[in-house]
Ligand code: 5GP
């Protein structure tokens with residue numbers, strides 16, 4: 001069983017195409033950090049933001065960007081997943097909500113990738129409903145779908161074509177979040193490896 005999983009995970013990468021090198025990934029993280037530092041690093045800035053990482057995809061992005069931020073902040077995580085009928089936008093399910101009050105606070109949401117935007121649209125709305133003063137969305141990557149999304153990111157590290165990517169926190173069937181570069185997996189390989 002273990003071996004089956006191992007082979008299947010490796011097979012997924014066999015025809016994968018690199019869409020961003022590890023170096024380009026780190027440059028994207030740097031750009032996001034620079035923008036956040038510009039916005040919050042001013043000594044006159046009174047906001048003391050609460051940074052929320054969206055688990056699990058944002059775990060690597062979060063871990064890379066946090067040490068590059070140079071202003072006082074608090075950190076927590078939220079866990080949301082989207083599943084169900086994709087055609088109907090999928091249900092966004094909250095597994096972990098913020099444990100402390102967000103009321104009156106400036107929130108920075110860190111996420112891996114803005115795809116259709118359903119997830120972040122709902123995250124933003126919920127945080128505003130809970131009384132957040134302002135919600136700033138910073139994503140590692142934004143997928144170019146060629147159409148308008150229900151939410152925009154305020155800060156984007158990388159713009160990507162509309163392909164299924166893995167690496168830097170993003171998984172394929174649970175695998176390969178650990179890759180330091182970004183890889184696009186072909187639809188055929190995705191289908192062939194389907195659990
Ligand atoms: P949305 O609601 O924006 O369509 O979905 C966003 C979430 O779906 C992301 O936070 C991420 O977890 C997942 N996702 C979207 N596109 C990709 C992708 O290309 N690869 C992977 N691994 N996950 C993705």
Ligand code: MG
Pocket residue numbers: 054055056057058111112113
């Ligand atoms: Mg996610």
